[in-house]
Amino acid sequence: MTATRRSDTKSEILDIAERYWLRQGYNGFSYQHIAQDLGVKSAAIHYHFPAKGDLGVALVERMRRRFVRWAERTDAEIVGFWPRFDAFVAIYEAYLDDGKKLCPSGILDAEYHTIPEGMQEAAHGLTTAILRWLTRALRAGREAGEVSFNGEPEGAAIVVGATLQGAVQIARSLGRDAFHTTVEHLKKLLHP
Amino acid sequence: MTATRRSDTKSEILDIAERYWLRQGYNGFSYQHIAQDLGVKSAAIHYHFPAKGDLGVALVERMRRRFVRWAERTDAEIVGFWPRFDAFVAIYEAYLDDGKKLCPSGILDAEYHTIPEGMQEAAHGLTTAILRWLTRALRAGREAGEVSFNGEPEGAAIVVGATLQGAVQIARSLGRDAFHTTVEHLKKLLHP
DNA sequence: CGCCACCCACTTACTTATTGGTAAGTAACC
DNA sequence: GGTTACTTACCAATAAGTAAGTGGGTGGCG
Numbered sequence A, B: 001m002t003a004t005r006r007s008d009t010k011s012e013i014l015d016i017a018e019r020y021w022l023r024q025g026y027n028g029f030s031y032q033h034i035a036q037d038l039g040v041k042s043a044a045i046h047y048h049f050p051a052k053g054d055l056g057v058a059l060v061e062r063m064r065r066r067f068v069r070w071a072e073r074t075d076a077e078i079v080g081f082w083p084r085f086d087a088f089v090a091i092y093e094a095y096l097d098d099g100k101k102l103c104p105s106g107i108l109d110a111e112y113h114t115i116p117e118g119m120q121e122a123a124h125g126l127t128t129a130i131l132r133w134l135t136r137a138l139r140a141g142r143e144a145g146e147v148s149f150n151g152e153p154e155g156a157a158i159v160v161g162a163t164l165q166g167a168v169q170i171a172r173s174l175g176r177d178a179f180h181t182t183v184e185h186l187k188k189l190l191h192p
Numbered sequence C: 001c002g003c004c005a006c007c008c009a010c011t012t013a014c015t016t017a018t019t020g021g022t023a024a025g026t027a028a029c030c
Numbered sequence D: 001g002g003t004t005a006c007t008t009a010c011c012a013a014t015a016a017g018t019a020a021g022t023g024g025g026t027g028g029c030g
Helices: A009-024 A031-038 A042-048 A052-077 A081-097 A104-110 A117-143 A153-174 A176-190 B009-024 B031-038 B042-048 B052-077 B081-097 B104-110 B117-143 B153-174 B176-190
Strands: none
Touching: A009 A031, A009 A042, A009 A052, A009 A104, A031 A042, A052 A081, A052 A104, A052 A117, A081 A117, A081 A153, A081 A176, A104 A117, A104 A153, A104 B104, A104 B153, A117 A153, A117 B153, A153 A176, A153 B104, A153 B117, A153 B153, A153 B176, A176 B153, A176 B176, B009 B031, B009 B042, B009 B052, B009 B104, B031 B042, B052 B081, B052 B104, B052 B117, B081 B117, B081 B153, B081 B176, B104 B117, B104 B153, B117 B153, B153 B176
């Protein structure tokens, strides 16, 4: 008895895995979990992703591609530093509201020493993509006089990235108010 | 054949467990790892900490007590906001330099949904202790005109805490320069 | 002072559950 | 008829945890 044939099992697997991943970390779920949710045997997951590391890399790569597309759309459709900043914050807010997820970078960094090498490299790529966008946004924002900070925009970008990453995490034990408070105060620090 | 009797096995276990914990997370080590490092059988660890959750809670509680003692010493011995701030940053710097560890709060938050309930409560206690100290330090610093921020000191405290937590994490994939850059820019943002 | 029983800090030996992963078979579809 | 997408049936490794045994040190008793 074979199950009904699906066309997009691979992306369904990624969807389910991603939910577990952002909630419980890479080491916090197994092929069994995904298989059960999908109504399939765990060997079927191995058919699409032979080793768990393959799944992990696919997860991170998909996240990066998604962010790059988001960045392109945002840059094209949203003008002004603060609207863009708010759109960026909204990404993290969505993680938080959708079942206390974390941002992928935060999870990848936390588990860094226990994930396969390929995932570590992919993690680096994701972090870099995010920081590059933030750097561009901050540079343009300062040139337009919308935002104020000293030093290189690269440095301010890491501060913003690190703060949001930390804020979603702290919100797990202190509640989502902690996240909003952090964002509000971060904005105040950046206002000219 | 029994091994040579130790007097402080319990704290030796905690020391070894803490190193694994801050490097690889709570789910990233087992009683086997600790036992091997200590030169003992894993059942011996169960003798001191019946369940892994007991070890976990002990780890977090010890961290909290350690921080409270640090805070008391710091408040007594170090005067001025920026020296205190630097002393606080030094804690995170030590994590980073001592084998790419993370700060405990960051790990606890990342694994929040996969750790025992008792650990979650202990995590809340640790985070609260840290933020309370930061809040007091920032309030006093602003009253003395040494530091500048808008709104409640509680909010600024979460920003500082979240930023440092995020910064140690990002440093794992981007290198420790990323941490120092973040701290430098955070200081600039807080300078009057 | 000597002896002995007890207890502490383990070891040995085990269980059950879960993990990632593999090999071979099978049904549906092109 | 072959490829695709699975299932069935395994595997060895590792996890947390338990029960019973053991040996050395110590306190108390005569």
